[in-house]
Amino acid sequence: MLGTSPPGPSRQTSGGYRELFAQDRDAPHWAVDYARRLADRHPPERRVLIQTSMSPTGYFHIGNFRDTVCAHLVHRALARLGRRSAILLSFDDYDPVRESQAARDPELADCAGRPLAARRERAARICRAYVAELRAVGILPPDADADGHTPPGSHWRTHYQRDRYLAGEYETLQRRYQRDAGRLARLLGRADGDGRDLFAVYCLQCGRNTTEIHRLDARAARYRCLSCGAALTARFPGDVKPSWALDWTLRVAHERIDCEPAGQDHCSAGSTMDRTRPLYEGYLRIPQPVIVPYGLVRTEHGDGKISGSRGGGPYVRDLLAVFPAPLVLWLYARRNCLSDLRFGFGRASFLGAYDEFDRFVRRAGADDRARTLWELLTDEPYADRAALPGMRSVLGALYAHGCDRDAALRELLRRHPEADRELLSARTGHALAWLALHGGPPYGEPEPAAPAGAAVGELAARLAGPSGPGSGPGVRPMSREECREIYRALLGADHGPRLDTLAEVFTPRALADALTAYRDRGERPLRERIQTALDDARREAGRLTAVDDPEPAPSRPARTESSRTGPEPAPADDPRESRHAR
DSSP states (O other), X not given: OOOEEOOOHHHXXXXXXXXXXOOOTTSSSHHHHHHHHHHHHSOXXXXXXXXXXXXXXXXXXXXXXXXXXXXXXXXXXXXXXXXXXXXXXXXXXXXXXXXXXXXXXGGGTTOTTSBXXXXXXXXXXHHHHHHHHHHHHTOSOTTOOTTSOOOTXXXXXXXXXXXXXXXXXXXXXXXXXXXXXXXXXXHTTXXXXXXXXXXXXXXXXXXXXXXXXXXXXXXXXXXXXXXTOOEEEEOSGGGEXXXXXXXXXXXXXXXXXXEEXXXXXXXXXXXXXXXXXXXXXXXXXXXXXXXXXXXXXXXXXXXXXXXXXXXXXXXXXXXXXXXXXXXXXXXXHSSOTTSEEEEOOSHHHHHHHHHHHHHHHHHTTTOHHHHHHHHHHOSSOHHHHHTSXXXXXXXXXXXXXXXXXXXXXXXXXXXXXTSOHHHHHHHHHHHHHHIIIIIOXXXXXOOOOOOOOHXXXXXXXXXXXXXXXXOOTTOOOOOHHHHHHHHHHHHSSSOOSOHHHHHHHHOHHHHHHHHHHHHHHOOOHHHHHHHHHHHHHHHHHHTTXXXXXXXXXXXXXOOOTTOOSSOOOOOTTOOOOOGGXX
């Protein structure tokens, strides 16, 4: 399931930013190393704040999830050190829609240049789906609502940047940034210019950021829109969106963010993390957050990184359909955060992940590093999972029992009485889900129906009588060719589970009826029953993190050039639609 690629030399040594990639290899885990840095930097009474942020350009995939997992692991490592910390999940839904996104996504048609939250229902649906996945994997606190909001005092906060900007949350610092735009430009390495190009106005008339700012100061931004031609003045800072570099530093300063994971492409020489250091040191007078750099997440085959804006996943819910939550987190945590990861759902990857995870769990009782990693993943005891049979045995039980989950579970419990029933039931469910979603037909593709031989009718009569499918006094054992004939009739394959096991699962009468149906009509009702069980497992997996469509978000009243200090409600009879809800 998982492979690694070490970070390239240019990433580790570029631009004097090598310290970002330096790690204490003697630490029991990389998350503990970053937690120690934070503990050394801040006094014991301070609650460390770790941000994980992403833009809802598309459904968040398993590459985006690495950002949140890194934040979660550092948070748990700080707890092991006796330090308080919190996680801030920030949805950057006030970022603009790119032209390519608008052309590709019908829901974003005519939204190029407008905020992602201009389509409120779409943005809310995407964010809620991710919140549900975080809840299912055990990262989100159970008292969080569907949007990720938690009661006061929780170690978790969720922010939606559209709401933060339009509520004037950053107004004081934004006005300061607008006043000092030229100085900020120089600190970011731009020798020429007055910094106006570090900001973009969302046009008060059409809502797009395709604007040229002609005058900028702490009070207002005078601009011309290249889309609708409007020449207006934006007086409320929420309409003036800083560039990504300024937006990040503004939020760090306002929220007092101490740590943030970031992809290595954001950490190389000339990147945002590199260029903003002078701004932190020479302007904000605060340290840059401790950055946790992480590598790419790739698919099982191919070199390209996973892209959520292009759609297609895979998503966290796809992992949770076939793996328990601790194993999902382990897939991200067991390798160094600097390493690239590969994920796949093929047979070798799936079985290899379970084999390696089971070995790790068994080591947790004797190996300090393995125990540290286990404690970063979960609060549950490792001994219960260490007693579970391997996934190969579970798949074998399902195969032998016609993919009947209950029958396979009973047999597994009989063979492994020390196993926890609930955990073993969940593992059997994950095995069945993998068969349904990725494993292909468990007994191969069915062969075309052919005239039934004498063995089919003979066994059907025996099953309908008292002797059953096995051998007994006066019962002639079947030849190898006759066995193939029976399996072709039942499953469309040359072989299959033991007939007495199938009779125990489905009853001898059901097997007799299935053989008769094949002999008389060329039908295979037993195979259809097995396929129905797989279809049910596939639907159950799809319901794992299903998210209902949220209620439409209320539109924000339109603001005009006369708005001076903050958002004001438009008159009740104002016919204009809010530009933020277009």
